[in-house]
Amino acid sequence: MQIISQVLFLIALVVGIGFFIRNIRRLLRNIKLGKEVDRSDNKGERFAKMARIAFGQSKMVKKPVSGFLHVIVYVGFIIINIEVLEIIIDGLFGTHRVLSFMGGFYNVLIASFEVLALLVLIGVIVFWIRRNILNIYRFLSRELKGWPKNDANYILYFEMVLMVLFLVMNATDYQLQLNGAPHYASEAGITGSFPVSQFLLPIFEGMSNATLIIIERAAWWLHILGILFFLNYLYYSKHLHILLAFPNVYLSKLQPQGEMNNLQAVTDEVKLMMDPDADPFAAPAEEEEGAEPDKFGASDVFDLNQVQLLNSYTCTECGRCTAECPANQTGKKLSPRKIMMDTRDRLEEVGEIINTKGKYEDNGKQLLDDFILREELWACTTCNACVEACPVGIDPLSIILDMRRYLVMEESAAPNELAIAMTNIENNGAPWPYNQQDRLNWAKEN
């Protein structure tokens, strides 16, 4: 019996982790569909930023209530994973609480897991209430209707169930130890310390050891299978941030937020135009022949860079960006969160085509128009509030700008008034139709 359960456990572990690796491979493959971007500079500064913002949650706590609760769930998640390590060893080798050789320290560990599990449970319940009962602006947006809302709730239910299973497992284990059940009880006394689950004992007191073992084993199995399932649910949900927040912050822009990248392809053209020695009739250099000229800006995920695509997978749809967006607050269609969700959904669509057909075949859709509307793009004031608000260093503005670049430079599709302002800049060096020769007139006026 024991050996069968060990084998079953090994199979579950291999399947669970194997499937997870397959998903991570797909994720990396999809991200690599984007353009390469060099972020190998300033390693020290990047590391410090990651430590501060991702590991240290410095931006999360700017909203004190959700920030504090998130820190609890985050710390709980990390610490309780030490317990998962023990579960895996016990499962593989049929041991009981293998780490208990640590003695007093083990009791402290188990006690702290229990307290954290309770706090996580409370935190997650409050999260559920915030999402479903309180009318919080950022949870009411259009883009959260349907799957995204359900997805968020599934994750919360999952965490609740996992924490309850953990506490039930400990309570029954404790009861079995008290009953002196073989395999559970040890001559040295009680293994572990159960400050929370001890309050569940009245439920289990009268039960026979056989029943208790069934409950304990069921809770143990469901807990670990649940964790393996959750690990694989990540890729299909908004919840990848628990892994991707770290590389995402590391790779985020270090320059001042106001600095927007200069397009090298444009710089080259401008240089050529301004070079008095350039021969306008020169034949293109040989290696360039037949090569497709660089597209300006982005109309699909392939035109974005790999960090922007990573951003889209990292987004956990918290909506802090959207809540701060001046356009969104005043009823415009733009929602920076939707920009990220759309980018991810389109990338996933492309990924699915590659999964089934081996390579991308045009399905008649693209990021622009089929996902992100022009009206959304033109509502942006480039104020950087979304970038500032993101707790994990996502830059929705860079995607908006790249798509505007496509609209203007490839399609000449700027809103009319903007096109006029640009023509003015081109003709007379100011967005208004004033003559450049009148630029100093103010000095002579009273």
Place this chain on the structure above:
Amino acid sequence: MAEALKVPTMAEYMAEGKKPEVLFWVGCAGSFDDRAKKITKAFVKLLHEAGVDFAVLGTEESCTGDPAKRAGNEFLFQMQAATNIEVLNGYEIEKVVTACPHCFNTIKNEYPALGGNYEVMHHTQFLKALLNEGKLKVEGGKFKGKRITFHDPCYLGRANGEYEAPRDLLRKLEVELVEMRKCKSNGLCCGAGGGQMFKEPEPGNKDVNIERTEQAMEVKPEVIAAGCPFCNTMMTDGVKGKNKEDSVEVMDVAELIANAHDL
């Protein structure tokens, strides 16, 4: 004021074989917009007051390309940048001061990669430096004790992390500085950035400048201080929209300092 302001140009300096200490980049709004021209003049008066050796480009100045870039016209932006950098480098400019956060951000952050390397300061930073050096006296004056709130321009604040220079100057005027619910890194945009100044907003239920003006009104200010000609326009329109123009003024930090001392 009867006599015209003395505003030397780079060309005049060049003709005399001299170089000013700093170039005042006026910007399109500062040159052409009637409201913003007042800010330009106030700042020039302060420069004279502090005895700063400055010049402007005058008719050789052109749009930095900021609105074009943020509207997606990278090509036009880089054309503007290349032309401006050629002029600036031709005059061997080392230091630039501007009263427009958009010009400030563009020249400071986006020109270096295109060959334009200058020390660039926003006028509030420059005035604060003058104050620290003892060249400019800012204390009390007619705004002493007045309730003033400062609206952070996105391209000075969030974009470049400068929140304190304008506030330090206001404190020197001994005003009652009150902060809006959304300020500094959480400040709400006035609605003009990213080319919005030059177009009608997309359909929505409110204009951004009205939302921001309402936030300012919550703290019941006598003056809304600004540090950007576009914010100034948007907030002025917002105040008018609320029919409060008789009780609430929108003024640039430079105007507040100049007016405080009747310059």
